[in-house]
Amino acid sequence: MTDIMITTLQRATLQAAAVRNDLTIFPVRSKPGLNAGSIAKLVKTLIAKGLANEQIAQGKTPVWRTTDDGQRLAVVISDDGLAAIGMLPAGKAGRRSRAAGKNGSVAAKQGVVAAVSGDEPRKPRPGSKLAILVGLLEREPGATLDELTKATGWQNHSTRGVMSGTLRRRFGWVIVSDKVEGRGRVYRLRS
Numbered sequence: 001m002t003d004i005m006i007t008t009l010q011r012a013t014l015q016a017a018a019v020r021n022d023l024t025i026f027p028v029r030s031k032p033g034l035n036a037g038s039i040a041k042l043v044k045t046l047i048a049k050g051l052a053n054e055q056i057a058q059g060k061t062p063v064w065r066t067t068d069d070g071q072r073l074a075v076v077i078s079d080d081g082l083a084a085i086g087m088l089p090a091g092k093a094g095r096r097s098r099a100a101g102k103n104g105s106v107a108a109k110q111g112v113v114a115a116v117s118g119d120e121p122r123k124p125r126p127g128s129k130l131a132i133l134v135g136l137l138e139r140e141p142g143a144t145l146d147e148l149t150k151a152t153g154w155q156n157h158s159t160r161g162v163m164s165g166t167l168r169r170r171f172g173w174v175i176v177s178d179k180v181e182g183r184g185r186v187y188r189l190r191s
Helices: 008-018 036-048 079-084 104-116 129-138 145-152 156-170
Strands: 052-056 072-077 175-180 184-189
Touching: 008 036, 008 072, 008 079, 036 052, 036 072, 129 145, 129 156, 129 184, 145 156, 145 184, 156 175
Parallel strands: none
Antiparallel strands: 052 072, 175 184
16 A cells, blocks of 8 residues: 555544444544535545445445445445554455355454554554654663653653553553652563
């Protein structure tokens, strides 16, 4: 996949789809105030860029559109879409299976996790606040909560939540803390 430029709205839509069990993009939940025409244009653009695919809607999967012959179609995030938002390592596209049937959505979600936990460790998007946070935690001296909140602009509770939620649960990283005289509690990533 070549680097595809995506807008903030497209990124938010893909991120919302990536965390759903069935990986569906429609209905669009990233920006609640969009009208039907804007949503249709957004979804068609994602399909045209290869960031989303249409597939037959099974069971309770939300229907994106119905073809002239009555076929119900859903729109789901593609491997390239996952790679564009950093949820699938570059060069790993195509490893995820889309199992059909009663457990299809769960199997698809498990496929994403398996692909993400492959040879390359997941990293936050460069330049993001999460990347700044990780950079501070990777330093030899670590970082205090005050240093982390000052660098990211987040509040204390948000910073702690990102460390325990996003970094620990999503990325699988271990964060340790120690009390250091003169600095207080210092956090760092365990290597």
